[in-house]
Amino acid sequence: ARLELLGDILAEKPQEKKAINNALVLSGLPIVDSARIERLQVFIRDKFLDKHGEVVKFSMPTDENGNSLGFALCCFQTDQQALDALTDIQGASLDKMHTLNVFKFSDFNRLADADDEWKPPEKAPFVDRGDLRSWLREDRCHDQFGVLHTAGSVATIYWHWPGDPQPVDSATRNNWTESRLHWSPLGTYLATYHTKGIALWGGEKFEQINRFQHKNVQIIDFSPCERYLVTFSPSVTKEDPHAIKMFEVDTGKMKRSFLHEQAAKWPVFKWSHKGEFFARVQTGKALQVFETPSFSLLDKKSISVQDVQDLSWSPTDNILAYWIAETDNQPARVILMTMPEKREVATKMLFNVADCRMHWHPQGNYLCVRVNRYTKKKLDADNTPKYINIYTNFEVFRMREKNIPVEKIEVTDAVSCFTWEPHGSKFAMVQGIASKGLSVVFYQVNAHDIEKVKVLEKRNVNTISWSPIGQHVVLAGLRSANGGLEFIDTSDMKTTANQEHFGATDIEWDPTGRYVVTTVSFWHVKVDNASHVYSSHGTLLYKLNKLERICQFAWRPRPPTLLSDEQIKNIKKNMKTYSRRFEKEDLQSSTRASKELLEKRARLKTEYEKWRAKLLEKFRGEKQKRLELRGVDTDELDSNAQDFVEETLEFPIKVERIRIDKLPQVAE
Amino acid sequence: QLSQLNQIMKPICLLGHMRSITQVRFNRDGDLIFTCAKDPHPSIWFALNGERLGSLVGHNGAVWCVDCRWDSEKVLTGSADNSAKLWDTETGKCVLSVDTNSAVRSCGFDFAGTSAMLTTDKTMGYKCTILLYDIRQDPAGQPACQMLVPESKITSAVWGPLSRFLITGHENGDLCQMDVRAQKVIRTEKHHKGAINDIRMYKDGTMFVTASKDHTARLIDSYELQLFKTYKTERPVNSADISPLRPHVLLGGGQEAQDVTTSGAHVGKFDAKFFHTVYEEEFARVKGHFGPINSVGFTPDGRGFVTGGEDGFVRLHSFDNDYFDFEFE
Numbered sequence: 003a004r005l006e007l008l009g010d011i012l013a014e015k016p017q018e019k020k021a022i023n024n025a026l027v028l029s030g031l032p033i034v035d036s037a038r039i040e041r042l043q044v045f046i047r048d049k050f051l052d053k054h055g056e057v058v059k060f061s062m063p064t065d066e067n068g069n070s071l072g073f074a075l076c077c078f079q080t081d082q083q084a085l086d087a088l089t090d091i092q093g094a095s096l097d098k099m100h101t102l103n104v105f106k107f108s109d110f111n112r113l114a115d116a117d118d119e120w121k122p123p124e125k126a127p128f129v130d131r132g133d134l135r136s137w138l139r140e141d142r143c144h145d146q147f148g149v150l151h152t153a154g155s156v157a158t159i160y161w162h163w164p165g166d167p168q169p170v171d172s173a174t175r176n177n178w179t180e181s182r183l184h185w186s187p188l189g190t191y192l193a194t195y196h197t198k199g200i201a202l203w204g205g206e207k208f209e210q211i212n213r214f215q216h217k218n219v220q221i222i223d224f225s226p227c228e229r230y231l232v233t234f235s236p237s238v239t240k241e242d243p244h245a246i247k248m249f250e251v252d253t254g255k256m257k258r259s260f261l262h263e264q265a266a267k268w269p270v271f272k273w274s275h276k277g278e279f280f281a282r283v284q285t286g287k288a289l290q291v292f293e294t295p296s297f298s299l300l301d302k303k304s305i306s307v308q309d310v311q312d313l314s315w316s317p318t319d320n321i322l323a324y325w326i327a328e329t330d331n332q333p334a335r336v337i338l339m340t341m342p343e344k345r346e347v348a349t350k351m352l353f354n355v356a357d358c359r360m361h362w363h364p365q366g367n368y369l370c371v372r373v374n375r376y377t378k379k380k381l382d383a384d385n386t387p388k389y390i391n392i393y394t395n396f397e398v399f400r401m402r403e404k405n406i407p408v409e410k411i412e413v414t415d416a417v418s419c420f421t422w423e424p425h426g427s428k429f430a431m432v433q434g435i436a437s438k439g440l441s442v443v444f445y446q447v448n449a450h451d452i453e454k455v456k457v458l459e460k461r462n463v464n465t466i467s468w469s470p471i472g473q474h475v476v477l478a479g480l481r482s483a484n485g486g487l488e489f490i491d492t493s494d495m496k497t498t499a500n501q502e503h504f505g506a507t508d509i510e511w512d513p514t515g516r517y518v519v520t521t522v523s524f525w526h527v528k529v530d531n532a533s534h535v536y537s538s539h540g541t542l543l544y545k546l547n548k549l550e551r552i553c554q555f556a557w558r559p560r561p562p563t564l565l566s567d568e569q570i571k572n573i574k575k576n577m578k579t580y581s582r583r584f585e586k587e588d589l590q591s592s593t594r595a596s597k598e599l600l601e602k603r604a605r606l607k608t609e610y611e612k613w614r615a616k617l618l619e620k621f622r623g624e625k626q627k628r629l630e631l632r633g634v635d636t637d638e639l640d641s642n643a644q645d646f647v648e649e650t651l652e653f654p655i656k657v658e659r660i661r662i663d664k665l666p667q668v669a670e
Numbered sequence: 671q672l673s674q675l676n677q678i679m680k681p682i683c684l685l686g687h688m689r690s691i692t693q694v695r696f697n698r699d700g701d702l703i704f705t706c707a708k709d710p711h712p713s714i715w716f717a718l719n720g721e722r723l724g725s726l727v728g729h730n731g732a733v734w735c736v737d738c739r740w741d742s743e744k745v746l747t748g749s750a751d752n753s754a755k756l757w758d759t760e761t762g763k764c765v766l767s768v769d770t771n772s773a774v775r776s777c778g779f780d781f782a783g784t785s786a787m788l789t790t791d792k793t794m795g796y797k798c799t800i801l802l803y804d805i806r807q808d809p810a811g812q813p814a815c816q817m818l819v820p821e822s823k824i825t826s827a828v829w830g831p832l833s834r835f836l837i838t839g840h841e842n843g844d845l846c847q848m849d850v851r852a853q854k855v856i857r858t859e860k861h862h863k864g865a866i867n868d869i870r871m872y873k874d875g876t877m878f879v880t881a882s883k884d885h886t887a888r889l890i891d892s893y894e895l896q897l898f899k900t901y902k903t904e905r906p907v908n909s910a911d912i913s914p915l916r917p918h919v920l921l922g923g924g925q926e927a928q929d930v931t932t933s934g935a936h937v938g939k940f941d942a943k944f945f946h947t948v949y950e951e952e953f954a955r956v957k958g959h960f961g962p963i964n965s966v967g968f969t970p971d972g973r974g975f976v977t978g979g980e981d982g983f984v985r986l987h988s989f990d991n992d993y994f995d996f997e998f999e
Contacts (some may be wrong), residue, residue: 280914529925530904548902550885603949603998610948612899617891620831628830631782636698636740637874639970 023081025107026088029073032100036068050091051076055083095302132205134190145512148183150554153524157183165544173208182554186228189559200233212254216247223269227277260299274315280339283313295308300342325358336371348406350397356389364424369399409452425472428492432463442477456495471515474538478509489540498553499540524551682720683982686713691978693965705984706733712747713794726757728764735776739783740805746786748774754788756805771796777828780833787825798823800850809975817850825865831875831892839866839880845895859890859895879909879919887921901945909965915972917947922977924962942977946998958985
């Protein structure tokens, strides 16, 4: 009996942990003598370790003379604390000559066991990916678009031949993606989601270019140059606690990964326009700007900014804009800083600020900061600020002018849907509240002022969609707002067309600004799923409604033009000669199309007649049986005319009522 | 495109039912229209001017199906009151009534007009059943033969050519040829992904059109159930018919009740759609109903068509000259 009891107890004996995940090795430390070792230890703990958790063990080994050896060991109370510390202090600089190199103690053995002899890595075999830009060389410069349909189980890529889109060869695939389709910013790759991670497809035949492992990936982001892919997955484990991973697209290698705790808007890391930097905000504390291709912090440290709230890159320059919340003794500020110099090029103080949002002009010409300001501020029971009488200011930074002057616009109504005109200098927004009637207001940024150029009242609009080349805009009421679409040419502020796509949930311009597509997505509405294609002036060109249960319609983006501004000017000047050539080509292709259509129909007709002939043969063969069953010939409606019975039916055609006042006298 | 057909043709509206229409049928000669609805009284009308001949009184529940014998002498109805009744067309008198275990979903006279087929719903304890009765016997008493349908229940059924077998459409989209007398399934094909709501024979019985919940209608041959054409729409198709005169197919449908959220009574959504039989292209729509269309049919001479809707209305249209001259390039 005692032996059995022992078995139970033995099972409960604490096991030695095989991996020590809460211990870190810090190396790269300066070598100091015994006199200063104590101070160094305190310095290290204070500056790098204590803020990440409780250090239960800390040891700085020394040589026989009491001098430090340049490294230290520390143990945190939990694995998570160790990991946090590792991410944060790795690569941090102590002074000009010393940089911390931190690694997990559990990695130590692996590194120690590495071969003493350096073997050059094996050369990876060259894989010819083919021409990833092949689609841009299409004869007539047609764009492609991807459609996710049949409730998401089939995805097809089409050539957009207006009126008659053709599926690309071998680009209709079942279960190509498990959630949605995502084009890379320059259109080179198509990204698809899978439980295991992301796959990228490209080239003429949409072959698989690369795969990136990230279990249960939920959302992704590309760097604007398409060199890097950032993925996020909420599924984190003890072994792999990093929710955000960054990959190099060409090689497929993971370059860096990050923890992610606080709730935030995606993308968490924002890219500079050339992909040289990416940055995130540590709310209230600092800006973390990383550089590529090293993927380490710029200058090896974060930029400490108290009360910083959010940041945003210029889309065309290495300028980072960020705003700082107001505190009891300091007003809020918006600061523009160049990278990597970290030079402040503009600052704006803002008073009585509840919240800020930054909107960059797509060509980087302006930055508009939308500031929600209040007249009174109260503190709630739990010290959260409550703002009364919120009104909105728009601070417009003129980025291309000397010293970046800032101009202000005030709006008292509630505001939503702020958008800049691409390649232009207008911006638009929806003002007002739904119950009193919404208006769409257009402003123009002139050389010396910002002018309100047009107010369109009583518009049930919740989306303002500009053409990517500017000038044309669609005011749309998507989802619950009944699908009204107003097409406006902002050069003269005239409405070119009013359309309706009832129940439309999404709207997207093609990359050239020629077409607008509205879609009723199966993800939101279960019936009438279709995409409607309009011209830039609002003429309905055709409907994509033969595909069932369309979930997503996505144009393939194009890389920016290789033509210089000078060349574009020349083309516009000589537009007439170009037009003549294109009109001729259009005419040829439309007659070609109808010829193809006629041929197709002729083919279908002959096939059908052949099929019917076979069936009629069977029918005639059964005639005798039919006569037997019914006793008369009923093959045609008049087959048994001799049996017809003529029947006369009388219906009153007209009924007249005549009033008789007096009956004629009856003669006695 | 003939998209404004209904502006030229003025339909005759038959207002005889208080509830949604379930089926509309013509007799072979085309002078009578038979309508049944979710109320217990099917009606018979003159196709010439829409005047009602009378109603058939006797059922106690929704009437799901109706059929007229080839000689127009007799009418067959099937109801949710677990019975099917045979009526005399001229007098409206019920001459035969049979009780079933569950609601009668489809019914039809065979080619000779001597047998009637019924299909019943699958309900508590009772499997979906096909029943054949010899209606020359009086009373009909027991069915001449019956067949249980084990899996997906029958949602629509018609007699095949020469009534050698039944062609049945099922809730799961299956299409079968059933030889009830031999108690076997001759053939099964799966062309549809959703329930088959209606099957209508072409005038010669060599092919038929199916209307399905999967937003399509399909043209299929009766002998081998081979799929030949598919007509795609954006809504579930409740009923379809093939024109006896021109290469046109008529589709009627609408959204499911549970999907009616904001679009509700959005005008124009409940149209009858015309497709070219061979090219599978839609070329016209006729509006008018305030709810989904449940049953459609061409007149036997192909010069008009009738539609019955969820709104209880039956609309009888006559084509104008443009329809007969209209050609695809």
